[in-house]
Amino acid sequence: MSAVAGPQSNLRQRHVGGSGKKAAGASDIELDAPLKSTAKSTAPSASEREYKVTLVLITILAFLTRFWGISHPNEVVFDEVHFGKFASYYLERTYFFDVHPPLGKLLFAFMGWLVGYDGHFHFENIGDSYIANKVPYVAFRSMPALLGALTVSVVYLIMWESGYSLPACVLAAGLILLDNAHIGQTRLILLDATLVFAMACSLLAYIKFYKLRHQPFSRKWWKWLILTGFALSCDMSTKYVGLFAFVTIGSAVIIDLWDLLDINRPGGALSLREFGKHFAARAFGLIVMPFIFYLFWFQVHFAILTRSGPGDDFMTPEFQETLSDNLMLRNAITINYYDTITIKHKETKAYLHSHPDRYPLRYDDGRVSSQGQQVTGYPYNDTNNYWEIIPLEDDRKPGRVVRNHDLVRLRHVGTDTILLSHDVASPYYPTNQEFTTVSIAEAYGDRLQDTLFEIRIENGKPNQEFKSISSHFKFIHNPSKVAMWTHPTPLPDWGLKQQEINGNKQIAPSSNVWLVEDIPSLPPDDKRREKPVRKVKSLPFLRKWFELQRSMFWHNNQLTSSHPYASLPYQWPFLLRGVSFWTNNDTRQQIYFLGNPIGWWLASSVLAIYAGIILADQFSLRRGVDALDHRTRSRLYNSTGFFFLAWATHYFPFYVMGRQLFLHHYLPAHLASTLVTGALLEFVFQAEPPENEAAYQAIKAGKKPAVQKRHLTARDRFGSQSMLASWIACFVILAAVAASWYFFLPLTYGYPGLSVEQVVRRKWLGYDLHFAK
Known part of the structure; x- marks a missing residue:
């Protein structure tokens, strides 16, 4: 297919044809160089004016589809609870944690700052009223709507700059313009x-x-x-x-x-x-x-978020010392030996706990336990969470400070037993060690070594004081070098549905980290409870950045729990299901995130067609049949191939991800598929016949004007016919897509409400719509 398609194509200076050079992204300028000499002035040609006028019209339509009714609904929708909240935290300068980098959230905060919003509303629940809480939500939603509208224009420009005909540009941009998923995702306070x-x-x-x-x-x-x-x-x-x-x-x-x-x-x-x-x-x-x-x-x-906030818990004490008003550091108390303490798991928030009940003789899989006293993780504060910290040499001298890397014992106050780990498999993890307790006599007799644990403060220095709240630490069993660990899976009834505590042979993971929450034995008026004014410290930028990156990646990988509207990558190209964003029971209105079925199915089909064309062409060439002219094949492999590559690289990596996935993850790949669709339209209707290749070769060879004219006449005649066919195909496709867009419009814009019959009519595939009965 040629970049010079249509009777006036020889004047299109900015649209260049393909070359045999195998490079992705654009066509070769050199091949159209002879045609450029026919331009008689520097004024825009008629064809270029048509492109510009069409661009303006498409951009206007894009703004209309994205901004129309953007104030509805006037309450929190779906993940606006997250990204609206983060914008508010920026405006309050309060530190928060999120698994995504900051740019998209900074744009929302910038928009809020422009309209004078102070961040007082924290978007706590879906359905909370924006009007009642005086939130400039339309301004927030205008940011993604603006970018969504401009995305349509950029798709058009991609096709234009790549040298495609006007119908191909209009089709690619039209599929984004009329796509319900792109519209729905860009009308809300979301990052996509x-x-x-x-x-x-x-x-x-x-x-x-x-x-x-x-x-x-x-x-x-x-x-x-x-x-x-x-x-x-x-x-x-x-x-x-x-x-x-x-x-x-x-x-x-x-x-x-x-x-x-x-x-x-x-x-x-x-x-x-x-x-x-x-x-x-x-x-x-x-x-x-x-x-x-x-x-x-x-x-x-980092420069904006200088105050302590809900993200503190995700960061180390050293990082938290850079935030003003940090409660953790202000309330930190030095721990002495013989203090009674409560120990909490950093991630699951469960307390180290024990009670008189014992492990069963046999577990469900037939393994035998020690039948020792149970040591579990308990979610509530309780006296059975009290442990006395005892030094290696139990001399009962008061006032000695516990320090990093000290060997200690823990006495369970409620049962007067000593914490122990040994080479017996834990209830759920045969590879991990059981935690239990033994009597004082055994702990100071034959089991002495098994009761010793090392306090290893995260990023701690030698001899660093061990403090409540601020000293995040790993509790390492000294003889076996396993780390005390817990996980949220509850034990069976014999364990009272509490969490299992066991010894993890993998010491490095951050899931092994604990902290001392309180010192119940310390009187309220004790000098150690005094709260001196602490000076805000600073850390090098790269150290803070590395710490945040590590935490972001780890928590992102933990997003593996099930979700009722999660979907799998194989479902996305076929639009098998969507996501419920918002409902209103009184008005029967709902926002259901769903693409335009006609547009998605067409784009997905074209991807398969493109792959088939490439395979067929390669097979034909192997058999000595050359069915395509030089420039058509160059465009098919290079420019269209670049778009196909963009689709593949934005789609297939999701198959190896273990985290939660949703339909919106396919939007970048879907955009690339619309580019392939526009390119294939031109290939189907404007592939060069042999006489056009002859015209091209005649011009390139600089043959006599009469020879050029004869070839160009045949070429222009074919160009006019193919352009007409392209326009007809473009309008037919977009008419069907527009009808589909309009049909699903109530689910995208959230109004009007639909009757049961109307909802059922829109359940084309596995769309779990509300109010269907």
């Missing part, structure tokens, strides 16, 4: 509008950069290289799945560099020195600069 917009901008910027490959190191070349890196950074700085865009662009760059290394490349071979400059420039623009931008957003994040 920022993510998808940044991803689309990275594709557009790279295509603009690639088209300047014959002007390396020029100002424009550097500008679009840096803008590509900036867009990639914004993508990753919104959600970590933005890394998939790096894979897309990185794959195209590797192919480009491989071609530059070819000694037989068109335009002459590059020296290794010149190739090194190309490599270094791309590494700087697409790796170094994006990373600097990425760090910058975290620097802004």
